[in-house]
Amino acid sequence: MSTLVLRTVARVVVPLGVLYGLRLLFVGHDAPGGGFVGGLVTALAVLARWLAFGPPPPRRWERGVTLGVGVAAATGLAALLVGRPPLTHAVTHLGPVKVATSLVFDVGVYVLVASATLAAVRTLWEATSP
């Protein structure tokens, strides 16, 4: 599958895809996007790279999975520290920049979705490649 065309396209498309995934994550609060979709786009971009250049050696994907769930859960529990019910979020504006705690939660979702997808693909790849 690793053709010259695919490799050339991948060199351009993969970084753009990762960036686009991150963009979806950050604009999610106000425009179509969010952690789930962003994670999927990032995973797809990385997947395109694997198709073009071959998959990397297996990594310890469970770290990404636990990190994602951990970040999301920790954000949820953080509200307890200020005496609010879990998963309460807050928004403030630092000048023109909007800062929302829900973004951190969404980062957890993003990390989890991207790493879970890649982990599944990479593992099945390993198991099925002749």
Next chain:
Amino acid sequence: METILLGIPWIPVLATLLAVRGRAPAAVAASSCGTVVVALLALWAEGRTVAAELPWFPTLGTAYRLQADGLGLLFALLVAGVGVLVALYAGAYLEHEARQPAFFAYLLLFTGAMLGLVLADDLLTLYVFWEATSVASFALIGFHDDRWEARQAAVRALVVTVVGGLAMLAGFVLLAQEAGTFRLSELGPLRDSPRAGWILALVLAGAFTKSAQVPVHFWLPGAMVAPTPVSAYLHSATMVKAGVFLLLRMLPVLGGLEAWRAWVVPTGLVTFVFGAAVAVLQDDLKALLAYGTVSALGLATALVGAGTELGRDAAVLYLLNHAAYKGTLFLLAGAVEHEAGTRRIRELRGLGRRMPATAALAAVAAFSLAALPGSGGFVAKDAVAKALEPSLEPWLWLGAVLSSAFAFRFLQVFLGGPDGVKRHEPLGLWAPALPLAALCVVFGTWRALPEAVMAQLGAMHNVWPELSAAKSVPAVSAALAGAGVGWLGTSVVPRWPALRWNGERVFDAAQAALMRFAERLTAATLTGRLRDYLVVVLGVAVVGAGWPLVGARWPEIRPVAYEAVFVGIGACAVLVTVLSRSLLGAVVALGAVGYTMVFFFMSLRAPDVALTQVLVETVTLVLFLAVVVHLLSPDVPDRHPWAGVDLVASVCVGLVAAALAFQATAGPPTRRLAEFFAENAERAGGANLVNLILVDFRGLDTLGEITVLGIAALGILALARRAV
């Protein structure tokens, strides 16, 4: 005081944390039990009933409630006091055991649970501690888990007591509904009604299984595979008494029912005589003591069953004395086994010369067991005789003779000439029995002790038997007759038939049958073919989700022109999927079906959902094309033998899914939810409602979903690693 009371069950539990670290666990266990004794004595000295509670399930009306009333304090002192001695003894007994820390951890967990049980003032608190003692008992019986008999005995004990415990829980819930409270001390006498009958039956099921009444007594002798300290502590002195303790607690509530006497007294008497008779026939020291315990529990049950105050007090006196002498005998039986290497009475003789302290203590305890004048057993038996109806007296005599008989058989191992084998007796294996043996004597000679017990129970009558010939002669002659029977048992009759009339066999047969059934069911349903599972899962989903839709009202469908176009495209893609001759073609066509959905989402102005749909379809497609296709043969087989079933299953699933979607939109359109989200978007500070719902309004759902996703990914990783 209130705080101390609430903390008492947790002292041993916290001590487990120290015990598992492995440095002198016996000392940790003994000192934590000692601390509990001190705390209990402080509560005793308070001179009033201390009660305390912490909120637990306020909506259920239940709480973590403890109360140190007379009965509870007496039993708690018994649990903690014997706990100290057993911990010291176990340190010597399990000297060479590598898993000592685990043993003491289980023992301490049991102690904590048992203390909670006897001090509980709430039905559910009591229940939780009750089951905890069963679990700890399971771990201790099966402590030598490399042996099949130990594991099987543990399972038998657990199943019997937990099934009884669950019945008891049902009884408690009914009782609390009837009485309007879970609080033990607030429960009043229950009036006769069909419901009261159920409550009684269920609660008795719990008490009888725990206290090993015939016919479910079999788990208790089986539990003797446990290390001897466990037999002495759980299966003689404390846990098995929980059933009788429950009867004592329930006496004011259920004791007035007519069925109470009719059920409890006969069960207790049958167990009493049966246990004593079987005990005489045993050749194993511990089995002999275990059946003796069954017998004693039967007598105590019968006493509580009498329903009188005298019966209650006699039962408590009897149980306390039983703990003293039977605990002593168990500890000494363990010492004999430890030093002689066997527990078979026929193979043991003349141990008295080699183990004089053990023999002396055993003699003291046996005197109390035979209820000879001057022993605690005599005081208790006297109270028992007063409490039972005169018509039941012959039973009592029969039981007394048989008790003396097995007491004598126990002592026989010490009689006779030495067998020439050198033995010694370590201090740690007899000294812990000394206080218990001393109690046997003190209880029978020092009047203040039984009277203090009675005062704790709030009893008015005198229990002290003035020694007289009229009382001593029958007691002594019963003991002598018993000794004769015991001597006959060992010496004259050449060999007793292996008497194992037992629920044990019934239990094992039932268990084996259940396992066979499970294996067959597994073999029949788990074929190892993914397709079969899918048909079952989908079939259940179709029936489960489909039957509420039968007869539902259907909304009017108003198709819009452009929607018809989308549907047409989708339908074409479905046809291609189904009819395609190659797997690859089918996968791509299936992807096309998914992409058609995007049109619908866009036409409904849901860009987020559409975006997600596109991406999920793409990832799935890539996954299939790059990976999964390798797993399968590239061609669809010509004639699939189950194609018909597959077709029916898929069509049904599709129809039910479509029907559900229709029904979901059938009701009058509710705007409330949408309005809520729109109104509160401002406060959440975002403009994308879908995202706000995901991360904020329904954040808990998202957290749950990503956890599931994460677990699925970890599962794939684990499976693949195993496969490679």
